[in-house]
Amino acid sequence: MNTDTMVFLIRNMVPFMIPLTIVALGGMFSERSGVVNIALEGIMVFGATFGIFFIYFVPDLMSPQLMILAAMVIAIISGVLFSWLHAYASINLKANQTISGTALNLFAFAFHDFLARLITKTGTEGVSFKNVFRIEKIPFFGDIPVLGDLFFKNVYLSTFIGLAILAIASFVLYKTRFGLRLRACGEHPHAADSVGINVNRMRYWGVLISGALAGLGGLVLIIPTTVEYTGTVSGYGFLALAVLIFGQWKPSKIFLAAAFFGLMQVISNSSGLAFFTSLGINKYFYQIVPYLTTLIVLTFTSSKSASPRAAGEPYDQGKR
C-alpha cells in the first residue's frame, strides 16, 4: 500500500468517523443515564431534515460557514425537541423504551418524505443542496507538511466541532458533578435517589443531550457525503449504537471504535481504487465489509459487556 492510498483512506475516513463519534457520544449520555435510545437513527434523520431544509431555503443570504453553523444549531434544536418525545414516553410514562424508540424512527422517515414531497419543487423525497461548505485550507495549519494535507486542507467545520464535543463529553462525564450523577442514575438509580439525586431529571438530561448530538450528527453526516438528502442516514444511527457497545460506553474508546468503522466504510466505498482492484477481491465483499466487521467485532467484544446496569429499565421508586 503506497502513501497515496494511505492518505486517501485517512482523509476520506473523517466524514464518516466524526458523525459516528458524535452520535455514539449522544447514545452514551442517554444509556449512561439509564435510558436506551434506539431512536438515534430517527433523531439523526429528523435533525438533518430541518438542517437541510434550512440550507435549501436560505441559500445565499450568508457566508457558507455561518450558514452551516446556523444549520447545525437548527439540527441540534430539532433533535432535542424530537428526543423529548422519547424522554417523556420512557421516563414519565415508563413505556417500553424499544417501542418508543421504534416509533420515533418510523416517524422521522415518514415525516421527512412527507415534508420533502410537499415542499420541494420536484415533488420527490430528495432535497438537493449545493455543497459550498468545504474549507479549502486552514491558514497556518494547512502549511504543515503531511499533517496539513491530512487534516487541515479540504476539511469541514464539523470535524473540529466533533473533536471539541469529544473533549467536552469526556470532561463532563468524568470530571463534573453532573457526570458522576448521570452515571449513578444509569448504574443504580435507587442508590442515586437515596442521596437526593433527581433520577428522572438526570435521565431527561441524558436523553436530551443524546437528541442534540444525534440531530447534529445527522446533519454532519449528510453534508460532506452527498448533495441530495433523501431522508435516510443509511443505518448510521444503528452503527453508532454498535460503536457505543464496541467502545464500551467510554468516550475515548468510542472515538477509536468510530475510527475503525469509518475506515471500514471508506474501504467499502473505494473498491475501485488501484490498490484494492489489485487485490482481486469480489466487489460484493467490499459492499458488506462495514456490516460484517461490525458483527465480527461485536462477537468478540460483547461477552464482557460494560453496559450501564440499569439501562433500559424504567425507574420505579417503589421497586426494591
Next chain:
Amino acid sequence: MKKFLMNAGVQKIFAALLAILFGLVFGIVILFIASFFISKASYPMDALYTIVTGGLRFSGLKGLGIIMRFMSPILLTGLSVGFAFKTGLFNIGASGQFVIGGFVAAYICIKWTFIPLEYLWIVGILGAIIAGGLVGLISGLLKAYRNVNEVISAIMLNYIAMITVSNLVSVIADKNNPSRTMPPLSRIPTLGLDKIFGNNTTDISIFIAILVAILIYIILERTTFGYELKACGYNRNAARYAGINDRLGITLSMTIAGALAGLGGAMVYISSITKVFDSLLTLAPEGFDGISVALLGMSNPLGIIFSAAFIAALKNAGPALSRSGFNEEVVKIMTAVIIYASAFSLIFREKLVQFFTKKGAKK
C-alpha cells in the same frame, strides 16, 4: 361491566383502539396544517375519508382483494416480531430474513423444475422458512452465546442480506432481461379467489398466514415449549434456575422468528405480485411494517391478525391520497404515532384499573 373491563384482553383491545384514535387525530391535525400552508393539498377531509375507508371508496371489492394480498406478508413479519417480543427479544431483522426467504423461494420455484410444477410452491415455501430461520439463527446464537445485542446484529444482517440478494439476483434473472415472470403454475394457488375479487394477485396466502398465526398462538399459549420460551423472555436467570436451557431458548426463539419472516418473503416473491428484489439498496419495508403490526397487536398472534388487516388497509389507502393532493407518507406518519401511543398501553391500563377500582370502592 366492571368484570368485563378488568379483563386483561379487553383492556389491551381498548388500549390499541385508543392508540389508533390518537393516530387518527394526529393525522387530521397534520392534514389540516399541511392544507393550510400548501395550496395543492387543499382537501384534508377528502383525504381523511380515503384513509378511514382504507382506500376502498375507490377500489371496492377489488381493493379488498388487494388489502388481503398486502396483509399476508406483513401478518407473517408481524408474527415474527411479535413472537420474538413474547420471548423477550426484539427482532428488528425481519427485513433481512424476509428478503432472504423470498429470494430462496423464488430461486426454488424458477430453478428446481425437476419437481412437478404444481407442488413447487410448497417446496419454495419450505425453502423460505429454512432460509429465514437460518438468518434468525445467526442473531440467536450471537445473543445466546456471545451476548451480542440482537438489535445490532439483526440490523447488520439486514444490510448483509439486502446486499447479498441484490448481488445474487443475476443468478435467477433472464440473460437479457433483468425482470422475469414466475411460471404461473409454480405460484401460490389462487383457488378462484382472483376471480371473486377481480384482481389476479389475490391468492390463498392470506389463509396460510392466518393458519400460521393460530399455530403460533397455540405454541405460545398452550404448550410447554412456548411457556419455556416466554419464561426465558421474562427473566433469563430465573428460567435457568428452573431448569430451562435459556441459551437454547433464545436461539430457538430467534430461529422461529426468522422462519416466520422468511415465510413472509415467500408470500410475496412466488405470487402474482409484481415485485423486484431491490437493486437500489433499500431495506425491505415489509420487515418494518412487521414491527408496527406486532406492536399494535400487542404481540398477541390473534391480535396481530387484526392489526395486520388494519395496517394493510392503511397501506392501501396511501397511494389514493394523491387524489386529494397529499402523499402516502401521511399514512406512515399516522402509523408511527399509533405505535408511539401504543407504547403507553401499560400506563393506560393502570389508570383504567385505578379508575374502576376507586369507583367500586365508593359503592
